[in-house]
Amino acid sequence: MSQMEGAALSTVTLLLLTGFCSGKDALPPGPANGSVGGSVMLNTVIGSVGPLLTVIWNFNDGSGPVIVVSVANGVPTEGPGYRNRVNVSSTTGSLELRQLTLGDTGTYAVNLIPEKGLPLTGEMILNVYEPISNVTVNASTTDLVELNDTVTLTCSASGSPTSYQWLLGSSDIITGGRVQLSDDGSILTISSVLRSDRGPLYCIANNGISNGTSQPILLNISYGPDNVEVALDSQSEFYMAGSSVNLSCSAQSSPPAQFQWALNGKMLDREGQELKLENVQRNQSGSYICWAHNSITLRYTASKPSMITVLERISGAEITGPSETLIAGISSANLSCQAAAGTSISREWLKGDQPLSPSNRITFSEDKSSVSISPVESSDNGEYQCRLSNPVSTDTASYTLTVNYGPQDVVINGKNTGSSTAEVNSRVTLKCSAVSLPPATFFWLVNGTKRAEKSTFTIEKVSRNDAGNYTCVASNDVTGLKVSAEHYLRVKETEPSHSVSLRATAGIVILALAGLGLIGGGP
Template structure:
């Protein structure tokens, strides 16, 4: 007790000696705080340590034993090597000023501990669902439990900052956006925090109705002039939220019966020419906007485009393709395989592109041709498939050229030809009954040996081409070279 008297008399002389760090210390209810001194074990040993809270001694240590105030039993752990103290199971009543007196050296120190209830149960009162751009204000209110909360408003991942239209009031717990615009909409959250905790609300969606605006009329297909009988689709679009709009259609200022976003003019006639426009209406904003007019002029068309050939498309022949149609022909355009036709030295256009001439047609000219005849009000297309006929050529026979008696024979003849060739087989100059590309026999005989000829015929080009194949047939006991010698003697009676 002598230590207490002495320390009480001189404690003011040691204030601010740095035994405890500057405060305050912050901790949550139910948590743990460590009062860590700036001393190290080398500064000891300490003969007496006294920890005080609000003028009350809560723990005393002298030499080797310690005494804890009954109200703090089980909540304090003392560390004699550094004179530090741990306090657990914190309550709001533990907030206040703490001090320590240490002997020898008459060292003292003080700090403050603030206990906070963690923030929780963050909720946001949403604004009205019927927010109209420039006409409405959005008001959100944030509430939570916990000690001394601070508030931050977020729109998505961005912090909301105050401006002439954005007001943050009542300790930042209320957010008001005056005369909302479409750029104010988003997912809003309220983040609440104090020195020991933070929490965030569920998102609240602010949706702002606006429009209609930028009303656009699109005509498909888009042309200056249309042929009579065409099908035309007019589509009206506008920027708006929500996107649900009513549309009204007008021809030369007179309202039509259609009310949807699309007006279809089927089999259009000349008396339907005029200036078309559409008007969009938004039931949330109660606003109208009308598109710029689109002019549609309908005239009678040309029709019946067709392509005819003046000759068979046999490779080597000259061929003319003539494109024609009824009506007034102004332009004729040729395409091949989906691309504009590119002429080469073997091709020419004449008669205002009506006639496409091939000096000597070849298989490279194969493809899908398209002739398009047009005038200012219409067009007509005529497809033509060119398949150049050629061959036969490159006739070849494949198969085994050396078989034994009773072994099967299988020879296959092929040729490059359009259309496909027909085949005739001959053995040693004599036609044999085989008219398919394949000649086969299940059991070879010695008489099957000889020179096989396959003749290919293209019935359109009326051209023929042949290939030969020498087949050797021998008994199994005779080697190839001996058999061929005997076969030749037999064939030529030598």
Template sequence: MEIAVIRVILLGLISGLTNGAGVLPDGPLNATVGGTVTLTTTLTPTENPVFSVIWRFGDKNIITLTNTNTTAPEYEGRITLFIYTGSLELRNLALSDSGEYTVTILPHGAAELVGRTTLNVYEPIDSVRAEANSTDLVELSSVRLSCSSSGSSLSFLWMNGSSEVTASDRVHLTDGGSTLTITNVLCYDQGPFRCNVSNPVSDGTSDTINLIISYGPENTNLKLSPSQEYFEKGSNISLSCSAVSRPEAHFNWFLNGEELPDTGPELRLVNVQESGNYSCRASNIKTLRSETSVQSRVSVLGASITSSPNLPSEGNSVNLTCDAVGPSITRKWMKDGSDLSLADNMMFYDVNRVLSFQPLKKTDGGEYSCHVSNTINTVEARYIMVVNYGPENVQIKGDNETQRGQTFTLTCSAESEPSASYTWILNGKEIYSSAVYTKSAEPSDSGNYTCQVMNSVTMRSSSKVHGLTVTAGGGLSAGAIAAIIITCLIVTAASAAGGYYIYKKKVNNKPQLNNTVQLQQPNQEHVYENASLVYENV
């Protein structure tokens, strides 16, 4: 056998070795465990067998055909070699048969050919199963679905109905796609979900999973019947409430914000006497959520006052409009409980329906009422006018001078509606945002403090500047220091004079002393020094 192999190699060296591009099909080839695959060469069958064929799996020989046929023991009964093309059939495949296969062929009268390809053997897909950790869910909760299957090299694909499930901020695919987690579950996440599992040789699909998702209530809506702008006293009215909800919603009713004893999707009003704002609240016993409808007005000769859209600020033009329901209406305006007297900036339009301020003044704030009358009834509507103004009259209270280490407080105030915001600026730099600024003084705190006042409604601002000087503190003034220096000089002079006097007295009383210093008209400085010397000698 070794001689035959050597002969094949020598023939290859003599004829030239060709790495057989196209000798074997492009890989990888895919096959199933227990199945059969043929590694087919591209050689055209001839009348004579090929001269030599060697098949290898990795670095192991499978079969060698030269003068004799040699087959590896583990492949006995599992392979068939086609001697006219050099193709090889493998049967009863196992996962361990996956890998690279190499064929070396020496055809008659031609150069040696070498081909390579890769074979992947897979376990087939079987027993695909999908499960959910819960199928009874509440909207915005979470659910986890898992998929399992026999087989190898599995790929997982989740479907919701006919749509593929893809990852998003609330949809997560983990464990190679076998686990699907949905956070913040929504009503359209109910399914049906199914899991498709595949590999290159087979696929399978699980049974469907349907989720029961409780949601709502939402889109709560109230309707009046008959639907009309106003009603006469004694009318009968029906109100109905609906909402999108699973399970079906439970309904409660409210009049002007107060709960009524009535329940259910319909409320019947019999012999209505007064106007009111009706609303319904839908509740879900499963989600424990509720939603209230927009109020619906049942008007029985009513009146209301509305302000024009522009901001009720000082200097703006503002209109108050008194609207009423019913025929033959007359209107009477009052302010703060007294008949309204028109000022020079007020006027009426549209037969007292509109009260106009041109422009609005700060003093125009207060409670306005409109009394509406007809042959049926008289009603009143009220409106509190809040006039926005300012800021103005900015004031700063606080010391202009303080010492280092002492606490100083600056208080800023201004007239404003609504209340203004305050910003302190020191030497052009913002340092604090409040009306009151308190700090332990440092030399760097000296300077000009600007209080910037801003009204966020009128978008107006104003400011005031306050100067503050921080002194060193804890020391003496220049005058005090000068006084101390003068006092020290006086004491020094007196001490010098006293020393000189003692010197003279000692000299007169003890002429026998040695080392007596002779003084010759000393100036004051010399007197002091000589007096000290005499005193030491004594």
């Protein structure tokens, strides 16, 4: 040993035995991390304090401190096992440690004696790790049944992992409830697995200087069948007899579900995702259910019922009415509406293209298959329609109702009563009319004597004997009613032309006599 090395060791020994009067902490809190085979820099935080008289670094792996390197008066002395592996800054006292091994993990302490000022000390932990590699995940099983099974995933890696991170896709797995981690995080346990746990699942192994990610692992989670639904090829539940109906069933299931069909609670000998019904008949109406089965989960799930109603097309619509003669105010009429074929029929009654409404005379049967009018009136005459319909077809029948009425509103020359004056030798025509179905027949009475059987009474040349009461009698042979109207005719004689001349001559004579003073009073 040289004289310089001996002096340095003496100084170190003295410092170790006596301790330091420490100033401020010379090292950051740490720890520092390094990789096997790499290098690490343990920097002080004092900056440059000028020349350092002494720098001492020691290492404690738990069995006691050993010298790493000491520097006295600028001359370094390396401890056993550190030769050619260390380098110390002469101004800051920072230590570079190279060719790291796992054995370099431990606590490093520094003692600095500057040329001026108080001694400085500090400690820092150095962790040396092997780089992470070969990160793998092993599952206790990858074939699972949703809600039934539990899986355990174990993450392992070469190197020196210190922590583990689990990912589902690109998101961190949140623990709690069904999802639990071991204390060191390397084992992930998922209970009552769900289909959303399928993955991909990753494990990331970490230490202070490196990390590694496993290959993705996928879990085969069998589930379902869920959300079993039946779709019809039409939005309506109603189908015409003889048509085709297609139903299809779907379900969320892994592996894919198997399907079977039932009608009105009875299983059909029909399997498969689609059910095709050709030339459907009324006995195929009912509630269709699709049953989905998963051969792995062993679960059965039924769809909601889908109703299918098969109806016959309406045809041969007909209205039947009364066969007897109808008389207004006396008779009643019943109209019945039926079809030769068709099912689930609803009916609507119309008169003259307008809906027929119930009243105190008009009543409908509960199913509207018939309408009763009692008593019938003249206003009930006309064409009636019955519109029969079901969700797949429509047919209309018509019927003309005839109500006999009258006569009524009998008038002569537009008036029910009246009078007129005619001159002798003039021509007079009296016209009689009445409202009636069938049309009324007429005859005339002149002063109580029957004279003519027609609606118009004509006197070609009036005489004084034609004056008097003229009565028109209207009758209806069906209703049996007779109604009359009266008219009084006056006859005025015309004066002869010679009567006028005599009266004029008499006037002239009177005037002449008056002029002669032969008539009138004297003086």
